[in-house]
Amino acid sequence: MAEKEVWITGVGLLSSLGEGLDAHWQALGEKRVNADDKRLAPYVIHPIAPVSFDAQIPKKGDQRQMETWQRIGTYAAGLALDSAGVKGNQEILSRMDMIIAAGGGERDLNVDLAIMNADAQGKLPPALLNEKLMNELRPTLFLAQLSNLLAGNIAIVHGVCGTSRTFMGEEASSIDAARIAVARIGAGQSDIALVGAAHNGDRGDLLMLYSFGDFALKDQYAPVWARRNHPGFAIGSAGAFLVMESREHAEARGAKPYARLTKVVADLAKRKQPGAVTKSLQTMWPQLGVSNDNAVLITGATGAEPATAEEREFLGQHPGLAVRATGTTFGHTMEAQFPLGLALAALSISRGALYPANDPTGLEVEKTAAPTQIVVLGVGHWQGEGMALVEAVK
Amino acid sequence: MTAPRDKFGRPIVVVTGMGIVTSLGGGKTDNWKRLSAGESGIKTVTRFPLDSLKTTMAGAVDFVTVDPFSSTSLSQRLAEIATEEALEQSGIGSKGDFPGPLFLAVAPIETEWPQRLEIAREVPTKDFGIIDYLATCSGGKFAHFHRRFTFGSVALHLAETFGTKGSPISLSTACASGATAIQLGVEAIRRGETDATLCVATDGSVNPEAMVRFSLLSALSTQNDPPQGASKPFSKNRDGFVMAEGAGALVLESYEAAMARGARILGVVAGCGELTDSFHRTRSAPDGKPAIGCVRKTLADAGMEPEQIDHINAHGTSTPENDKMEYLATSAVFGEHTKNIPVSSNKSMVGHTISAAGAVEAIFSLLTLEHQRIPPTINYEVPDPAIPFDVVGNKARDAKVTAVMSNSFGFGGQNASLILTREPA
Numbered sequence: 181m182a183e184k185e186v187w188i189t190g191v192g193l194l195s196s197l198g199e200g201l202d203a204h205w206q207a208l209g210e211k212r213v214n215a216d217d218k219r220l221a222p223y224v225i226h227p228i229a230p231v232s233f234d235a236q237i238p239k240k241g242d243q244r245q246m247e248t249w250q251r252i253g254t255y256a257a258g259l260a261l262d263s264a265g266v267k268g269n270q271e272i273l274s275r276m277d278m279i280i281a282a283g284g285g286e287r288d289l290n291v292d293l294a295i296m297n298a299d300a301q302g303k304l305p306p307a308l309l310n311e312k313l314m315n316e317l318r319p320t321l322f323l324a325q326l327s328n329l330l331a332g333n334i335a336i337v338h339g340v341c342g343t344s345r346t347f348m349g350e351e352a353s354s355i356d357a358a359r360i361a362v363a364r365i366g367a368g369q370s371d372i373a374l375v376g377a378a379h380n381g382d383r384g385d386l387l388m389l390y391s392f393g394d395f396a397l398k399d400q401y402a403p404v405w406a407r408r409n410h411p412g413f414a415i416g417s418a419g420a421f422l423v424m425e426s427r428e429h430a431e432a433r434g435a436k437p438y439a440r441l442t443k444v445v446a447d448l449a450k451r452k453q454p455g456a457v458t459k460s461l462q463t464m465w466p467q468l469g470v471s472n473d474n475a476v477l478i479t480g481a482t483g484a485e486p487a488t489a490e491e492r493e494f495l496g497q498h499p500g501l502a503v504r505a506t507g508t509t510f511g512h513t514m515e516a517q518f519p520l521g522l523a524l525a526a527l528s529i530s531r532g533a534l535y536p537a538n539d540p541t542g543l544e545v546e547k548t549a550a551p552t553q554i555v556v557l558g559v560g561h562w563q564g565e566g567m568a569l570v571e572a573v574k
Numbered sequence: 575m576t577a578p579r580d581k582f583g584r585p586i587v588v589v590t591g592m593g594i595v596t597s598l599g600g601g602k603t604d605n606w607k608r609l610s611a612g613e614s615g616i617k618t619v620t621r622f623p624l625d626s627l628k629t630t631m632a633g634a635v636d637f638v639t640v641d642p643f644s645s646t647s648l649s650q651r652l653a654e655i656a657t658e659e660a661l662e663q664s665g666i667g668s669k670g671d672f673p674g675p676l677f678l679a680v681a682p683i684e685t686e687w688p689q690r691l692e693i694a695r696e697v698p699t700k701d702f703g704i705i706d707y708l709a710t711c712s713g714g715k716f717a718h719f720h721r722r723f724t725f726g727s728v729a730l731h732l733a734e735t736f737g738t739k740g741s742p743i744s745l746s747t748a749c750a751s752g753a754t755a756i757q758l759g760v761e762a763i764r765r766g767e768t769d770a771t772l773c774v775a776t777d778g779s780v781n782p783e784a785m786v787r788f789s790l791l792s793a794l795s796t797q798n799d800p801p802q803g804a805s806k807p808f809s810k811n812r813d814g815f816v817m818a819e820g821a822g823a824l825v826l827e828s829y830e831a832a833m834a835r836g837a838r839i840l841g842v843v844a845g846c847g848e849l850t851d852s853f854h855r856t857r858s859a860p861d862g863k864p865a866i867g868c869v870r871k872t873l874a875d876a877g878m879e880p881e882q883i884d885h886i887n888a889h890g891t892s893t894p895e896n897d898k899m900e901y902l903a904t905s906a907v908f909g910e911h912t913k914n915i916p917v918s919s920n921k922s923m924v925g926h927t928i929s930a931a932g933a934v935e936a937i938f939s940l941l942t943l944e945h946q947r948i949p950p951t952i953n954y955e956v957p958d959p960a961i962p963f964d965v966v967g968n969k970a971r972d973a974k975v976t977a978v979m980s981n982s983f984g985f986g987g988q989n990a991s992l993i994l995t996r997e998p999a
Contacts (some may be wrong), residue, residue: 220704220705221705222705223708245855278850282746283682283725284682284683284684284725287684289704292690293702293703293704293707295691296690296691296693296694296697296702296707297694297701297702299691299694299695300691300694300695300697300702301700304691306622306623307623307625307626308625309623309687309782310622310623310624310625310626310627310782310786311625311626313782313783313786314626314627314628314786314789314790317783317786317787317790318790319790319791321787322787322788322790322791323791323855323856323985323986325682326682326746326748326985326986327682327725327746328682328746328747328748328984328985328986328988329855329985329986331850331986332855332985332986332987332988333855335850335851335852335986335987336852336853336854336855336987339852340850340852341849341850341851341852341864341987342848342849342850343848343849343850344747344848344850344986344987344988345745345747345754345758346745346746346747347743347744347745348680348682348683348725348726348744348745348746349724349725349726349729349742349743349744350724350725350726352726352741353725353726353743353744355741356741356743359741360743360758363762363765363767364761364765367764367765367766369761369764369765384704384705384708385704387704387708387711388685388707388708388711389684389685389719389720389723389724390720391708391711391712392711392712392716392717392718392719392720392723393717393720393721394712394713394714394717395720396712446740446741447740447741448730448733448740448741448742450734560726562720562724562726563724563726563730564726564741566741
C-alpha cells in the first residue's frame with residue numbers, strides 16, 4: 181500500500197526570540213539573537229522571551245501546576261493548534277495523537293542546595309535527608325517535573341486526547357517523535373498528530389548534567405560555527421510544536437499546508453569510533469531523496485565537540501547546500517532541537533524564502549531563490565542522529 | 575495453517591520470548607510459582623533509612639545489586655536480566671545482534687542524591703550556590719555521571735549490548751509505560767517496518783526521593799505492618815499503592831516471521847488501545863469516559879466483542895480511586911458480561927512496578943493463558959461492595975482463558991490496554 185503524504189498544517193513557536201511565526205520571521209530576518217552571559221555566568225544561555233502565558237493557558241490554576249518548561253510547551257502547543265485551525269475543535273482534538281519529546285522539569289534548587297550544603301558541612305545524617313524532603317518539597321513539584329506531564333498538561337489545557345506518548349532521550353527523542361508520527365500517519369495508523377517539545381534553558385539545575393561532560397558554553401557567546409576553539413552549547417529555551425496530518429485529512433477539512441514532511445530517518449551511531457557521526461549522516465542522506473544538491477539544510481548543530489566537527493565534515497561534502505544553524509540564534513534547545521528545525525523549515529517553505537545567514541565563518545551562504553526542499557538535521561551532543569526532508573507541497 | 579494476517583489485513587503480532595524480574599524473583603519460573611501461590615514480594619525497605627517516612631515498605635528487588643547504587647543503574651540491570659531471558663527463550667537473531675528496534679519504557683532519569691552529595695562534598699566553597707557547585711561538576715572528574723544520567727543512557731546501553739537496530743526509543747507514559755512500549759512494537763510490525771521488536775519496561779525507583787514524592791501526593795499505602803498486607807486491590811480498606819521494582823521484556827514478531835523460523839509462539843498481542851484523560855493531572859474523569867473509551871478502542875483494534883474477553887488482568891493499584899474507576903469503566907463496556915469475567919491484580923503481590931507494570935503484567939497475562947490458571951488477588955479479606963467484580967481472591971483459580979485484557983491507567987491521564995490471546999485468531 182502506498183504511504184500517505186504527510187503535511188505540516190500547524191506550527192507553534194515560542195522561544196528566546198519571541199512568540200509566533202511573524203515575530204520569528206522578522207527576528208530571523210534581522211539576525212537577532214537573545215543570549216545572556218550574566219544570569220548564570222560563566223554559562224551562556226538563551227532565556228525565553230517575556231511572554232504572558234494567559235493567552236494560551238487561561239486558567240491561573242493550570243499555570244500554577246506547571247513549571248516553566250511545561251508552560252513554554254503548553255503555550256507553543258496552543259499556538260500550533262491555532263495555526264492549524266483546530267483549536268477548540270472537540271471532534272478533531274479528541275482523536276488527535278500526541279507525541280512529545282521531553283526531559284525532566286525544574287527542581288527546587290533552593291531545597292537541593294540547602295540539603296547539599298548541610299551534607300557538605302557534615303550536618304546531614306542519612307536519616308535527615310528524608311525529613312528535609314518530606315517537609316520541604318512541594319507536593320505538586322513532582323507533577324511539574326515528570327516527563328509525561330507536559331503531554332498531560334497539553335491534554336488538560338487544550339484537550340488533545342487521542343493518544344499521548346512521551347519520548348525521552350535528549351535530542352534523539354524529538355527525532356524519533358517526528359519519525360514515529362510520520363510513520364503512523366503514512367501507514368494510516370493516525371490521521372492527525374501533535375508533535376513537539378519544550379525546553380527551558382534558564383535553569384542552573386539543568387546545567388549540572390551538561391557540566392559533567394563539559395558540554396556547556398562558557399564565558400562568551402559566539403555563533404555555532406565560530407566556536408571551533410571554544411566549543412560548547414549555550415542552553416536555549418523554546419517550545420516548538422507541529423500539527424502533522426495526512427493530506428486527505430487536511431484537504432477534507434480545508435486546511436492549508438505549510439509544507440510536506442516527506443521523510444524522517446534516525447540513527448544511533450557508534451560514537452566510540454571517531455568519524456561515526458559523519459558516517460551516520462552519509463548513510464542517512466541518500467534515504468531522504470533530496471533531488472537538488474542546492475537545497476537548504478537547517479541544522480541543530482550544538483557547538484559541542486566532537487559531534488559538531490564531525491557534522492561539519494559531512495556538510496563539507498555538500499558544498500552546494502545553504503546551511504542554517506539554529507544553535508547560533510536559539511542556542512541548543514535539546515529535546516526541542518529537531519521540532520524547532522522542522523518548524524523553521526516549514527515556515528521558510530511557506531514564506532517562499534530562506535532567512536539570511538548569520539555566520540562570520542562563511543559556512544552559511546545566502547540563498548535568494550525560494551526553497552523547495554529543506555533538510556532538517558539533528559545531531560545529539562552525545563548520542564542520536566537524524567534527518568528529515570521538508571518540501572513544498574506539489 | 576492460519577492466515578498470517580489478522581481480520582484487518584495487518585500482520586499478526588506474536589510473542590516469542592519473555593523475561594521478567596520482580597520482587598518475587600528473577601525469571602518466569604520463579605515468578606509464576608510464587609505468583610500463583612499467592613505470595614507477596616512486598617517487604618520493609620532496607621535499602622535506606624526510613625526515618626520520617628509515612629510509607630516504609632515496597633516491592634524492592636534486593637537480590638539484584640549494582641555498585642555504585644543508583645535507581646538508573648538498577649533499572650538498567652533489571653532490563654538487561656529480563657532481556658537476556660526473553661532472547662534466550664525466543665532464540666531470535668544471535669548474541670548481540672537483535673534484528674529489530676528497541677522500545678524501552680523507563681522512568682524519567684535525573685542525577686540522584688548519592689551522586690549529588692558526592693559532588694557537594696568536593697565543593698571548595700562554604701555555603702555554595704549553584705555556580706560554585708557547577709564548577710565542581712565540570713572538569714571531567716564526574717564525566718561518568720553524564721553517561722549515567724542522560725535520559726537516553728539506559729536505552730543506549732541496551733541497544734549496544736543487544737545490538738538492536740536503528741534509534742532506540744525511551745518512553746514514559748507513567749504507569750502505562752510498559753503497555754506503550756508493547757504498543758509501539760506492535761505498530762511497527764503492523765506497518766511492515768520490521769519483523770521483530772524488542773519491547774522492554776523497567777523500573778528501579780525505590781529511593782528516598784521517589785517515595786517521598788509519591789507520598790506527598792498521598793498515593794502510597796501507609797499500612798506498613800505487615801508489609802505483605804498493604805497492597806489490597808478491590809478491598810474496602812485499601813489505601814494506596816505500594817511502590818515496586820521490576821522489569822519485563824518481550825520479543826514481538828510477525829506471525830509469518832516467527833513461523834518461518836520455527837519459533838514457539840507464546841501468545842498473540844491481538845489488540846492495543848489508548849485514550850487520554852484530560853480531567854486532572856492525577857485523578858481520572860469521574861464518569862470514567864476516557865478509560866471506557868480506551869477499553870473500547872482496544873476491543874475494536876483486536877476486532878473482538880466484549881463477550882470474547884474471559885479474564886481481566888486489572889491495573890488494580892489498590893488506590894481508592896483507581897480501583898473504583900476501573901470497575902466503573904469495565905462495567906460500562908462489558909455490561910452484564912462483567913460478572914462472568916474473573917478479575918485479578920498482580921499488584922497485590924508484586925506491588926506497582928510503575929514504568930514496568932504494563933509489560934510485567936502482559937507477561938503474567940501470557941503465563942495465565944499458558945497455565946490456564948488465574949493468579950489471585952491477595953489480601954482480599956474485606957471486599958469493597960462498590961466494586962462487585964468477580965475478584966479471584968486470595969487463591970489462584972483454574973479457568974479456561976482464551977483472551978486476557980490487561981489494563982494500565984496512569985498519572986497524566988495515560989490509559990492503555992492490551993488484549994492478549996493464546997492462538998492467532
